[in-house]
Amino acid sequence: MLIRLAGGRVVDPANGRDGIGDVWIRDSRIIEAPVGETPDEVFDVSGKIVMAGAIDIHSHIAGGNVNTARLLLPENHRAHVARPAETPLSTAGWSTFETGCRYAAMGFTTVIEPAVPTHYALHSHLELADVPIIDKGILTVVGEDDFLLTLLREGGNRSAIADYLASALAQTKGLGIKSINPGGSVAFANNARTFDLDDTVPFYGVTSRQLTQALQQGVMDIGIAHPLHLHTNNLGVAGNVDTALRTLQAADGKPLHLAHLQFYAYGKEGKRGFSSGAAQLADAVNKTPNVTIDVGQVMFRQTVTVSCDVVRQYGSIGMAKPRKSVIFEGETVSAGVVPYLYKADNYYNAVQWAAGLELFLLITNPGQVFFTTDHPNGAPYTTYPELFALIMSRDLRNKWLADVPKEALEQTTLPSIEREYSFSEIATMTRVAPAKLLGLMDRGHLTPGALADVAIYDDDPADRARAFRHAHLVFKDGDLVVRDGKVTHYRTGRALTAQPSYDSNIDRRLARYYDAAYGLSRDLFKVPEHTIGLDHAFEEVACQG
Amino acid sequence: MTAYVDGAAVPLEAAAAEAARLLEGARLPLVAGLQTDVAGTRAAILLAERLRGAYDHAASDALLRDVGVLRQAGRMVTTANDVRIRADLVLLIGPRLTRLWPDLADRLALGAPPRLAAEQTARKIFWLGGEPGAAAAIGATEIAASAEQLPQAVAALRAAVAGRKSRLGGALAKNIAELAGHLHAAHFGAFVWSAETLDALTIEALTGLVFDLNLKTRFTNLAFGPAQNAVGVLQTSGWMTGFPIRTGFGRGYPEHDTWRFDANRLVDAGEADAALWISAYGASAPGWRRKVPFVALAAPGTSFPYPPKVSIEIGAPGQDHDAIEWSREITTFTVTPAKAASAAPSVADAVGLISEHLKGNEAC
Missing domain, CATH: 3.40.228.10 (Dimethylsulfoxide Reductase, domain 2)
Structure with a gap:
């Protein structure tokens, strides 16, 4: 199948391209314009914006905690609906099937589920297999289990830690390594209610900082593309901008991804003792090129927070709305599911909303700041179109600013910021940079040879959100899957994995540990190579070596 | 032989075709029992969606x-x-x-x-x-x-x-x-x-x-919940539709209602006019009182209160075929390899066969 996408504005910053031209697809790949061949199909996309498919690096779309949230909140499906009840299916906005369809309709073709504990990977992959169209990947959560912490207590043999991490990726079919308030689950089990960067993990004699740095080094040692994906300490706490700044320093010049930074951009100014520290934080990020961040933007609506930061989640249950929460503990990591309603007329929520936008607009390199709402924690991913519109238009922001408390805006710099993202910057932030961060070499760009994941949008300055919600056309692997914002047919996606080699001695040690600690085989927790009943295949991504 | 229509042994294909005819012809087809592994659950819920029917599980009372x-x-x-x-x-x-x-x-x-x-x-x-x-x-x-x-x-x-x-x-x-x-x-x-x-x-x-x-x-x-993957069925239902069991697709999208979609109530009130009874783990039979025509995908030797219209004998998950099931030992899903792999069809196989004989097109 030879396809010509004719006459669109091709925005492909990886190739320095932003101009009118054609894009050619043969089967599943982008190709050079062929000489002397007639395309099987020509799409006239003049007046449209042509980009590679978008990549979401951090969206909680599948797994035990997400499913608990579904079961806890049967009334919450409408919260995931983009606009009020447009279609009959909008009452089920939150199933795996809807997740694939809605992401695809927005031109997203790869989404990473960023929090899969080592013991629950099969559940996550089962759900991801039921997310149609898009490709997926998981980040494997480590840092709380007794085996690893004992390694660290005994001196932290660097090669053993690296082997442990590589073995965890093999066991879970993961793409990267994540740690969440490192040591926090253990602290909570031991009755702590706060846990800071320099607090000691009870009984193990290592601090959260030391644990973080050991994991950061371990991830570098196994040679996967994605650096340690860190959800650091003190999320959501007034004054936590200090924790974020200390975490940036703790990265020590080495690669690190700091997740949903908006939730750490809080100062203690103002009469309510809660202000935006985002300008200061953005400045620090601009000076720390070894660190990438994603925003975790807050949008005003009902949502539910889903996080393995059990210290934070337990601390939030008094603020739950509706007033019901689930705190889940486990032998390797704990978690909490706490519903929350962000309101435009709430001082604190307005500061959070503004702080997120400040990070987007004040971090100068669009390759260093990633586009997320930490779905569903800051907002459901279905709010992305409005968020694109907000960062692309100062006029639109000014309209929104009129609806939030003035007192809150006084604690932010947002009203003074004039920057507007260009399409090229949007493409860098949502295509080029995520592909690079995750090591997905053939994605995020339209270079001949690249995977033919292509999203084509209307260029409608009056309603950017509509254009981003309902892509004009979307191709996945060269297959037309969305036309005028409607999914035309299901197809199955793949799960992307990184599987570095390692010394299998660690597996024998782990097997003995599981026998002794749990009286069970570690094999019970493995995601098998050929997972029965799963429609999706695994696709291994090359390591850096 | 392992497949029957009106008590007479028939080839599997013929049983699947007759099952499809019965379920597709119903005003409100019901998928019930649902005692199966993850693959069987996925297939059964997708079938219920395609038929615009409803589904429930035998252990719903405790689960819900x-x-x-x-x-x-x-x-x-x-x-x-x-x-x-x-x-x-x-x-x-x-x-x-x-x-x-x-x-x-x-x-x-x-x-x-x-x-x-x-x-x-x-x-x-x-x-x-x-x-x-x-x-x-x-x-x-x-x-x-x-x-x-x-x-x-x-x-x-x-x-x-x-x-x-x-x-x-x-x-x-x-x-x-x-x-x-x-x-x-x-x-x-x-x-x-x-x-x-x-x-x-x-x-x-x-x-x-x-x-x-x-x-x-x-x-x-x-x-801890009921055994035999009942918790796994609840979880699978959760991600596929956003809701627990006792969910229906009559309006073209999933709706959950613990009273409306109670399998026994649906049959006894005369709302469900055909049923698919799924029981892969052991001899478990429907508990409804009205004699609604039904298709049984059940373990061999199951005795029913009245004869099924179509019956297909099913292999046991983790016994006749590999299965993904909820394990209360580890409080999540795990793979149970077949103890003695056999050619007996799984629920997913049988539902797949029935689906192939449906006339309606698959929708997104």
């Missing part, structure tokens, strides 16, 4: 009693492994727990100190409202309470922990007061129970008690 409290009041929960390595106090609540889970005490290693506890001392183990003698069999201290007394005993325990009085009297009141003292002294305690043997109010009271206890110390619940 549990979910009902969860979605009203929230909960703190943990895994069997976490209790095993961490809990210094274990309180079992309600009857029949070791009958429902015979290996429970071994799995939790109740006889050994918790591996990760602050102090390597023996666990304190209590069983409130177990059947006589059951506590002693696992080395637990028995706190006798009849089924009628149990809700009041749990309420009294919650009151005692909060320093309030209750109207409970006699030996039970004294035992409850002592138990409250033990709870206060624990570092990491776990309540172990099953919704199969508790009523909703008791579940709500004891999960509320766990929240109360966490104001000062650490407590959580180990709530």
